[in-house]
Amino acid sequence: KRKKMGTGQYSRKKGARSKIKKYKKKSWLCHRAKDTDQIQDEIEKAHETGKPADTFEYDDELPGGGQFYCVETGKHFADAKALADHKKSRYYKRRCKELKEEKYSQQTAEWASGMTKEVLPPAHGMKK
16 A cells, blocks of 8 residues: 555644744734724825825736735735625724724824823912
8 A cells, every 4th residue: 555645643733833922923923914004194195196095016926916905904805806895894894994083193192191291370370
């Protein structure tokens, strides 16, 4: 009898990579979605230039040649049906809602941390 290739036991335990912090961080960063402020910047640039943000030159490396792109989520899709299905999803609708909110600025961050620059009146009034 001939033995088939690749039917032997796997040398590592199942789930052994899950405990390695460096591996987990790398795999998470590879598939991480764009942040909302990055997407808001892209949309603003598209409005300024007058060129739509979802137009790409044909690229074999991207799914669907880069022709089916969702601006709100920053994802490429293989075909028009996949893009249409995506636009009905909860993830897409939630992201659109987030994008409608005002973009964070340094001033907002300072206000939230309590580093306000407001001038308060004197506590005990003017002494004569």
